Amino acid sequence: MNTILIISGLGILTLLGEIFKFRKALAPAILIGLVIALGASLLQWQTGTFYYSNMLYFDKFTHIFCVLLCSVGIFWFLFFYQDLQQDEYITEKFSLILFSIVGGLFMVSFNHLVILFLGIEILSIPLYALAASNREDSHSIEAGLKYFLMSSFATGFLLFGIALVYGATGTFYLDQISLNNPSTLSSLLPLGIVLMFMGLSFKVSIVPFHFWTPDVYQGSPTMITSFMSTAVKIVAFAAFFRLVAGIAPVALGGHTWILVVCSVLSILIGNILAVSSVSVKRMLAYSSIAQAGYLFITLFQAKPESHAILVYGLTAYSLASMTLFVIVHILEQNGLADSIQSFNGLGSRHPLLAACCSICLFSLAGIPPVAGFLSKYLIFTQAITGGYLWLVLLAVLTSLIGVYYYFKIVIAMYFQPATSDRPKLSSIVTIGILVLTAGLLLFGLFPDFILRI
Amino acid sequence: MITATLIAWPLVAALITLLLSPGQAKRFAILASVVEFAIATYGLIQFKLGAISGMEINWPWISTLGTQLHLGIDGISWILVLLTTLMVPLIIASVPTQEITSKSSGFYSLILIMEMALLGVFLAKDAFLFYIFWELALIPIYFICLRWGGDRRGPVTLKFFIYTLAGSLLMLVAFIYIYYHTPLPHSFDIQTIYLTARNLSADDQSIIFWALFFAFAVKMPLIPFHTWQPDTYQTAPAQGTMLLSGIMLKMGTYGVLRWLLPLVPLGLLQWGKMAIILSVIGVIYASCIALAQKDLKRLLAYSSIAHVGMISAGMFTGSQSGIQGALIQMFSHGVIIVSLFYIVDIIYQRTRTAAIDELGGIRLSAPIFAAVSLIILLGNVALPLTSGFVGEFLLMSSIFQWNPWWGAMAGISIILGAAYMLRAYRKVMLGDHAIRFDDLSLKERVILFSLASMVLIIGVWPSLVLDISEQAVEELVKLISSQSN
Numbered sequence: 001m002n003t004i005l006i007i008s009g010l011g012i013l014t015l016l017g018e019i020f021k022f023r024k025a026l027a028p029a030i031l032i033g034l035v036i037a038l039g040a041s042l043l044q045w046q047t048g049t050f051y052y053s054n055m056l057y058f059d060k061f062t063h064i065f066c067v068l069l070c071s072v073g074i075f076w077f078l079f080f081y082q083d084l085q086q087d088e089y090i091t092e093k094f095s096l097i098l099f100s101i102v103g104g105l106f107m108v109s110f111n112h113l114v115i116l117f118l119g120i121e122i123l124s125i126p127l128y129a130l131a132a133s134n135r136e137d138s139h140s141i142e143a144g145l146k147y148f149l150m151s152s153f154a155t156g157f158l159l160f161g162i163a164l165v166y167g168a169t170g171t172f173y174l175d176q177i178s179l180n181n182p183s184t185l186s187s188l189l190p191l192g193i194v195l196m197f198m199g200l201s202f203k204v205s206i207v208p209f210h211f212w213t214p215d216v217y218q219g220s221p222t223m224i225t226s227f228m229s230t231a232v233k234i235v236a237f238a239a240f241f242r243l244v245a246g247i248a249p250v251a252l253g254g255h256t257w258i259l260v261v262c263s264v265l266s267i268l269i270g271n272i273l274a275v276s277s278v279s280v281k282r283m284l285a286y287s288s289i290a291q292a293g294y295l296f297i298t299l300f301q302a303k304p305e306s307h308a309i310l311v312y313g314l315t316a317y318s319l320a321s322m323t324l325f326v327i328v329h330i331l332e333q334n335g336l337a338d339s340i341q342s343f344n345g346l347g348s349r350h351p352l353l354a355a356c357c358s359i360c361l362f363s364l365a366g367i368p369p370v371a372g373f374l375s376k377y378l379i380f381t382q383a384i385t386g387g388y389l390w391l392v393l394l395a396v397l398t399s400l401i402g403v404y405y406y407f408k409i410v411i412a413m414y415f416q417p418a419t420s421d422r423p424k425l426s427s428i429v430t431i432g433i434l435v436l437t438a439g440l441l442l443f444g445l446f447p448d449f450i451l452r453i
Numbered sequence: 454m455i456t457a458t459l460i461a462w463p464l465v466a467a468l469i470t471l472l473l474s475p476g477q478a479k480r481f482a483i484l485a486s487v488v489e490f491a492i493a494t495y496g497l498i499q500f501k502l503g504a505i506s507g508m509e510i511n512w513p514w515i516s517t518l519g520t521q522l523h524l525g526i527d528g529i530s531w532i533l534v535l536l537t538t539l540m541v542p543l544i545i546a547s548v549p550t551q552e553i554t555s556k557s558s559g560f561y562s563l564i565l566i567m568e569m570a571l572l573g574v575f576l577a578k579d580a581f582l583f584y585i586f587w588e589l590a591l592i593p594i595y596f597i598c599l600r601w602g603g604d605r606r607g608p609v610t611l612k613f614f615i616y617t618l619a620g621s622l623l624m625l626v627a628f629i630y631i632y633y634h635t636p637l638p639h640s641f642d643i644q645t646i647y648l649t650a651r652n653l654s655a656d657d658q659s660i661i662f663w664a665l666f667f668a669f670a671v672k673m674p675l676i677p678f679h680t681w682q683p684d685t686y687q688t689a690p691a692q693g694t695m696l697l698s699g700i701m702l703k704m705g706t707y708g709v710l711r712w713l714l715p716l717v718p719l720g721l722l723q724w725g726k727m728a729i730i731l732s733v734i735g736v737i738y739a740s741c742i743a744l745a746q747k748d749l750k751r752l753l754a755y756s757s758i759a760h761v762g763m764i765s766a767g768m769f770t771g772s773q774s775g776i777q778g779a780l781i782q783m784f785s786h787g788v789i790i791v792s793l794f795y796i797v798d799i800i801y802q803r804t805r806t807a808a809i810d811e812l813g814g815i816r817l818s819a820p821i822f823a824a825v826s827l828i829i830l831l832g833n834v835a836l837p838l839t840s841g842f843v844g845e846f847l848l849m850s851s852i853f854q855w856n857p858w859w860g861a862m863a864g865i866s867i868i869l870g871a872a873y874m875l876r877a878y879r880k881v882m883l884g885d886h887a888i889r890f891d892d893l894s895l896k897e898r899v900i901l902f903s904l905a906s907m908v909l910i911i912g913v914w915p916s917l918v919l920d921i922s923e924q925a926v927e928e929l930v931k932l933i934s935s936q937s938n
Binding site for chain 1: 514515516517518559584585588589591592596599600606607610611614615618619622625626629630633
């Protein structure tokens with residue numbers, strides 16, 4: 001709870017930065033604030049407490065995701081604050097990101113369905129503005145508008161779903177829905193739940209609610225894309241997991257097949273469409289659809305205590321995704337276009353950056369001993385024990401397609417001759433990239449640390 | 454502790470190598486790999502003296518997955534550890550002096566990481582750990598080929614990577630399947646996996662047999678899973694080809710011995726003959742294709758497929774002579790194929806071509822080179838008194854005992870082998886028109902002479918190798934036959 005308060009306070013403080021002229025001090029203040037917020041979460045680690053007439057519930061699950069989200073925030077500011085230092089709208093951008101994090105925190109701690117809705121809105125509205133924040137670029141504006149329109153539809157569905165669930169069960173509280181006797185519930189409940197699933201599927205970009213992802217990821221400024229592909233994914237999956245785990249006893253019985261179909265479609269369509277993308281951001285967008293499809297498998301058997309695999313998978317994905325978007329951003333800062341050709345000869349231009357980039361791509365492709373492999377391994381073994389052997393075989397085959405397109409970048413880095421100079425990057429960014437990549441390797445070799453959580 | 458040191462040292466050395474300049478890196482990498490060989494020799498002496506207890510380690514690793522850092526070594530592993538530690542210093546030393554500037558320290562670092570992963574494969578006593586090392590070995594060689602290979606290396610190495618990855622994913626699925634049949638708490642430990650797999654139904658064992666067979670057959674490679682190999686051998690840099698053909702190929706054959714034959718006796722009973730027949734057909738097919746090759750590297754690639762097919766056929770008979778023959782042939786083939794690829798690289802460095810038709814008359818200007826090459830080439834043809842003969846003989850006899858007709862078929866391959874190797878030798882080394890060709894330098898002599906002497910020593914005194922593995926092979930054969938009848 002303190003985490004939410006601290007970060008909200010930080011957001012308001014940031015807004016004042018323009019008036020009281022302490023723009024230069026903003027980034028350090030925010031970083032310190034985020035670290036304190038992270039610490040506040042760690043301090044309350046084990047406690048399960050309700051807040052605000054039981055509308056928010058903080059247990060270990062919530063705190064894990066608070067820590068993840070704060071870490072994403074810390075790294076985001078570390079990577080991008082220097083580039084924003086000269087920006088005219090620095091205070092707005094910083095505070096929008098912070099408020100978006102607050103929305104995410106609401107989503108991972110909701111116990112009342114309306115809080116879930118509010119959380120999604122608080123998370124998304126800043127992102128509409130941020131996606132369109134590069135006003136000279138028509139793609140950015142298109143991305144913002146598209147994100148806004150599609151997202152509004154999705155939240156509409158979500159709200160409608162919540163209303164139906166309320167109509168069927170007479171309660172907004174997640175912990176009370178499951179207290180109902182399944183046989184006496186109205187038939188409105190399945191419909192309501194499916195509508196809620198649609199709203200959330202949009203946020204995690206699961207097929208068939210994925211159409212916005214490539215355009216928005218590609219059109220938005222890269223620093224915003226990196227936030228969307230990590231923070232938004234993390235909280236949307238956490239909220240989804242919480243919802244499924246909460247209502248599974250009463251309502252999920254015969255409807256798991258809906259999740260299975262969506263997962264299969266995402267894995268197939270994400271991987272296949274990624275092959276022909278020339279833009280790296282677009283390719284990563286399709287890859288994120290495919291990765292969401294893999295992570296979606298953890299939801300089939302969601303139980304409150306089985307979240308370790310989801311946490312591990314999201315950590316592995318976010319580490320790799322954040323690093324790759326930062327690298328794309330660095331290349332763009334050095335005047336290169338967002339295409340695979342920009343990676344040409346990076347192996348000789350900047351061996352360290354190329355090595356980190358390769359490790360992240362290996363992780364996404366699921367090759368041992370990097371964390372991405374173990375994440376897939378855990379998901380697949382869970383699916384096998386759940387009786388989805390066919391799904392695992394399909395997922396294994398499609399992950400070979402993944403190797404093909406991820407390795408296009410590796411090949412460009414080590415096979416093509418260099419066409420431009422060594423990219424310049426500051427020491428803070430270098431250290432940040434090294435830390436994230438080291439995290440991928442360490443979590444890959446010693447996963448017990450996360451799995452025992 | 455020896456096992457842990459064997460794996461840890463190349464990794465440490467690889468990290469140090471990264472910090473050095475290319476010239477220093479090469480010298481340091483040679484030194485490090487020689488030290489590694491010394492460690493292995495020391496361990497082998499201890500092993501021969503009977504001190505086996507100190508070599509096994511079993512440390513906790515990922516307890517939530519039931520996998521442990523379990524390393525151990527027996528006679529079968531020793532042969533491959535010896536081969537690896539012996540070949541790597543020579544492979545690193547074989548980098549020509551004029552290429553030192555183009556090969557950065559990363560090159561040597563990758564070779565050392567490769568050595569670590571290969572040793573890990575040969576020492577792992579835990580299915581999950583085995584899989585991790587198996588995949589880890591792929592990554593350095595991929596980068597070696599991609600960064601320093603020839604034309605078209607992008608698509609060729611990608612095909613190689615995806616092909617072998619597909620095979621090993623099937624292996625992983627098979628291991629997971631067995632894992633979930635182990636008693637609670639589930640475990641990947643080799644003994645548990647053996648016990649569990651052997652008690653599965655015949656149908657399950659058949660499926661596991663084919664999943665594992667595919668994984669290992671791609672790596673070896675056996676026909677019809679070989680299509681990645683000639684292209685990769687041709688485009689890889691010389692050292693990469695040596696690593697691939699000399700050592701990495703043995704991962705597949707070792708995998709069969711350690712992780713296939715003892716696991717599924719019923720599967721072997723049902724499908725073993727299919728595997729042998731497939732291997733023998735592959736041997737003849739590859740030999741015939743080798744006859745028509747115009748490029749030395751491709752010729753050696755197909756010759757390698759033929760020899761590995763023979764090893765595979767011998768192993769799947771499950772007999773003492775078949776497996777012993779396979780082991781000594783793995784060692785001998787490793788030495789010979791590394792030497793042959795080195796010879797081709799020497800020719801390529803001097804003439805910038807490896808096309809058979811463009812070469813000729815090398816003997817006139819480089820008699821020593823031609824003579825050493827002949828010894829090694831005769832080893833590949835399996836002439837008596839060379840190391841190739843011992844292995845081929847044991848393998849042939851095991852196939853012959855299994856079925857005389859298929860034994861005779863396999864025998865044809867030796868004649869074909871002599872035909873394509875001697876044809877190539879005649880066209881490249883003999884002939885009248887002398888081309889300008891400098892004879893061997895001191896460094897090349899040291900490397901080639903030591904390789905050739907290994908070929909001869911093992912040919913004359915095969916028990917040097919056979920003794921190491923004899924006891925372990927006896928146990929393995931007992932294990933294979935104990936349930937299959």
